[in-house]
Amino acid sequence: MRIALVAALVLTSGFAFADEGQWQPYQMPSIADKLTQRGIDIPASQLADLGQYPMNAVVSLGYCTASFVSPQGLVVTNHHCAYRGIQYNSKKEHNYLENGFLANTQAEEPSAGPNERLYITEKVTNVTNQVMANLSNDPLARFEGIETNSKALIKICEADDNYRCSVNSFHHGLEYYLTKQLIIRDVRLVYAPPESVGGFGGDIDNYEYPRHSGDFTFLRAYVGKDGKPATYSEDNVPYTPKSYLKINADGVKAGDGIFVAGFPGSTSRYNLTSELQFANDWLYPTYAKRYQLQIDTITLMGEMDKDIAIKYAGTMASMANRMKKINGLLDGFKATDIVGIKQQRENDFLAWLKKDPNANLKLINNLEALLAEQHTQVQTNYYFKNAQSSVLLTAASKLYRLAKEKQKPDEQRETGFQQRDMKMFKSALKRIDRSFDPAVDKILWLQDLQAYASQPLKTEVFDNALSSANSFEELEAKVEGLYALTELTDQAKRLDWMNKTAQEFETSEDPFIRLAVAIHDTNMTLEKSEKLLEGKLSSVRPEYMKAIINYYKSNNWPVYPDANRTLRITYGMVDGYQSKDALYKQPFTRLEGILAKNTGEEPYNAPAKLLAAIKANDYGKHRVATVYQQPSTWVCKLMSCLDKPADFNSVPVNFLSSADTTGGNSGSPVFNGKGELVGLNFDSTYEAITKDWFFNPTITRAVHVDIRYILWMMDQVDHADNLIKELDLVRN
Template identity: 80%
Template sequence: MRMTLIAALMLSSGLAYADEGQWQPYQMPSIADKLTERGIQIPAKQLADLSQYPMNAVVSLGYCTASFVSPQGLVVTNHHCAYRGIQYNSKKEHNYLADGFLASNMADEPSAGPNERLYITEKVTDVTAAITANLSEDPLERYEQIQTNKKAQIKDCEVDDNYRCSVTSYHHGLEYYLIKQLIIRDVRLVYAPPESVGGYGGDIDNYEYPRHSGDFTFLRAYVGKDGKPATYSPDNVPFKPKSYLKVNADGVKAGDGVFVAGYPGSTSRYNLTSELKFASDWLYPTYAKRYQLQIDTINQMGDADKEVAIKYAGTLASMANRMKKLNGLLDGFKATDIIGIKQTRENNFLAWLKKDKQANANLIKNLEAILADEHTQVQTNYFFENAQSSTLLSAAKNLYRLAKEKQKPDAERESGYQERDLKMFKANLKRIDSSFTVEVDKTLWLQDLDAYIAQPLKVETFDNALKNATDHDDLIAKIDGFYALTELTDQAKRLAWMDKSVADFESSSDPFIRLAVDLFETNLKLEKATKTLDGKLTQARPEYMKAIIAYYQANNWPVYPDANRTLRITYGMVDGYQSKDALYKQPFTRLEGIAAKHTGVEPFNAPEKLLKAIATKDYGKHTIASVYNDPQSWLCKLVSCVEPKNDFNSVPVNFLSSVDTTGGNSGSPVFNGKGELVGLNFDSTYEAITKDWFFNPTITRAVHVDIRYILWMMDQVDHADNLIKELNLVRNDD
């Protein structure tokens, strides 16, 4: 018999340890008991060591996570994380987004693009004392001192050009860590399924469950013949990582403990209730309105021109994902009173704080005053900043700023314009061509300009540059002239501006260059105001966080920093959940679900060869009888299990777990208790989106692509035999 529904529900309730926490690796020994409770067998001390397996195989793409899976530098990540590389190689004559790509040998692996990088974190050092020593009470001066101290740490760290160092704030400025990463500059595309597999279900299924997405892609890291990182060259050789992940071909079952390592983007769990209200009432709805207009516009223009569709595919996918998340946040705030929950917690904190005679009575009051100014600043500047959204204007502004910054000693330049930044600066200018067309850029810019002139908060220098255009027709005529007369659409001429002087810019007749020059002082003034507010927050936030951490510790709640795109570990278990519509959602989906959803129309247009393999039950050695554990397992000794019925009899496609993830965790390896790869993280359930603000263990679930589906696609559908041979495949009885 199958495990009863009651037992299944107990996985979501009675056994629901609070799996909250995006932990810094060094914190692992402090939660070793929790890892053991979840069945994580790999020693916590080993997870804390970035030089050991498996952490030294986990890498960052800068915006997603990936991991090494072979001694030849083979890397696996999500399809949507590798989207830019697939798009970069897609043309009208061979559209790899639509058709997929498989290199039969290494010689056929193309560059994923000049901007693609892999970042391998090798060292994380606490530099709080060096960053915060002897800071001024003046907010702007304080901000600049912190930046200067950061640059000094980075300069000392980057004695080798093959490394990229950064100083990142944790706990909102209470702590600072220096992060040293090896940079792999030659990243190549190896194997990507078609979008009809990698993004099956598209935006309709995004953040939904059940899911049937094959969201995976393989890349490869290359270096020079001397083994050191190098830019793309046909003579480069595969990178040999210090370790690579074992791949468990048996995967996991319901109730198994799992953990995820990756680079989560941003969370706001320690922010004040007033910040949540501002996001809910103004920020998210305002952003969503603009995103939706842009999505509709790009879709319409892409339908009329396939080249536009290819060039803006990555941009569109990113916008659609952000749009779905914004809607999910807004819906989540309505479905669950997150604001009420936050306010109650905040009130309890304030009551606790009053009992502490040493506490700063004005702690919250001071912080609230700064935040109110910040929210006003955001609203005031919103339309003006959007009115500068043209890709070419952004390039012109960056180029002019570079000329200005070059007049200073390198150590005094603004971050982003130092000598260490110029390779990436140049690569960004080159990359414009791969995701830009004049007509789309012009149309999107006009929409932002229309919104700007329709609201009362005007900026004189900008209005003068637009010749006081007061309606859409005036704007069209003016903007047409900008694009007709500029030379920034030409890559060579665009790059040449990197070496021009301030005088060259100020005497230029290029309309985008002129506008960048005209707006410079206004933008600099706004930047100064932002820095001043940030300087105030570097005083108020750390004091608040000291008190919050003490309060959390007093309540025995987990204390970890908000996500900030640095390496973290989170743990949990394979588990379904009781969804908002009162249905229990099982933790695994099957191949047959792909065929059931198939309509032949995007985004439910599965490839014919995949459908045929499902119809003929061509499962190979990747099928499993049941997704439940044996009654004698550790899990079933905690929960009354009955004999599971072997009724799954398919290949698992996606599965759920209670790990604590967010954006940036896309592509993160999902490990079993032994530290073996069993899946890739790629999404969250819709009900869980609000976890960026508040973690609810009952409904918070991450969605992963099952390693058995990846291996089945490689083996039975696309016949990527050359890649399978590279993998270190293990099984549970090994």
């Protein structure tokens, strides 16, 4: 066996630390020793400070992560994270999804869309005491009290209209933190490779490894001439960030310590086994069935109409990703018996808890009863909620809800309908035109209506309005009539409804408005029942989490909150792994792998100029001799150091690390031990998908775009010289 592979195996499998944890920045000093063990030299106290480099350069897109990489507001993220902005600017005559885009000057940078935002986190404050103050014992009143207290904190925080604040629950309501973020409202598209680079391998390679994806895109933040956030205007100027990331053009090698900062979406590691069982038995299979039907439908319609394919490209990519993740979760639950592992840990916890004479042993039973109620509630409401999936009906329902909410004082309105929400509300209504086609919407809605009509848990409101049709033909005719007679497809008329009174909705002749009014009371009843249950859980679940945290601490296990789209830091090392098929997956992939995979047809249809550069061995200064460390003395004591590490002699494309990431971490900067940018997170391996429920350090690997591939694309393939000049490039 070549020493490079042996060295990598020694560095990883047998000697790897458990790099578990999606840590809040303030927690970093508590794990400083673990960071040092991984070779991360940047002080933990510096990482805990959101006002210092590099954390003040990490930003949120609201659904993905990005980071500033120049003093002129240049931002780098994943291609799939910028997909909406690329799609927004794509048309038949200039399809940037298909052909890519490069602005050679700032004047050529188009808006990424009215809904695109950058959120710069400036401050995170523990507000648990304020949120939990003066709460009622009545479950519904308790839920509303938490909401009221949170809104009051947000209102104070948002005294300046340029900030967006949120109160987030941690550890299932045990703690609450207030996050203050500066909003950049003018985001522009700067440079995006073709989808055949950014999504090379498509859904086939999604969650797989080895990967060869150039999943990167550059955006730019703009502000008014006064330096303050402003909506899009030709007079706006690039934003000057407080700091921007240094980029290490030499990248990393196997065994190097790395850390990742970003906004992971959601994990369920502290959830009970019964919740995992419900997801495995009903929730995930039910979701998967619907996603697959929608994917098949849009694919077929997109093949017949290119405009549809462009409009629904982002929707398709999102659904395909969710579909593969669900299948990966279901496969992973079976392959590693996650249910059994969770149940054993739960049994051990109960045994530990019983040793405490002061423990509330009824706590688990009370929680399980509430969770059983919640599962029934989800099943009962699922098809009714899906039966409202028409984009136009959703818009009508939200508009009518807005009219009703405007009858209340602003502080009493539901979140999403307050004055602070109106800019985004209006932008969402505008954006409908860019990702909506009546023919597609009609078919997808009919499918959901059919599913609703074929199951027993129906309500009278849809039976009376639509589902009473005796055949599919009758149902189709009724739906056809709604789309033919509505005015909501007209953007100006749609926006005008934002200013209408509830009475005007209730007397409207527009069929979608009439349907929205008809189902409103039923929706409010369902919402009230959900709030009531959440109020009950808000009393029981935090007590459970207290006990769980004490149990974890007694075992010296890491304690960090489940992901909830707030800023987190995770660490690890550049590291391959032993995959389920008994093959060792090496940590780096090479440019030559693109040639080997390329077929000329989607999803393996790399651009001709990229293929030509590889065939010509046109690697320039980005060629890497080796991606393995020279074996250290202690490694040589474990094996015979017969030769030097194998030559790599290429440009690294993607690499693996043991960092603990999940959805929302897409686009997250990957740092070396000095805090320099060396890659972008964009995926996980298929075996690692179950980490949303249980972290297994042996097989959990994140997949990153290597910074050297990004620089090679910019330099040798697309000649983005103007952007390269903006970057602060350093070398080891």
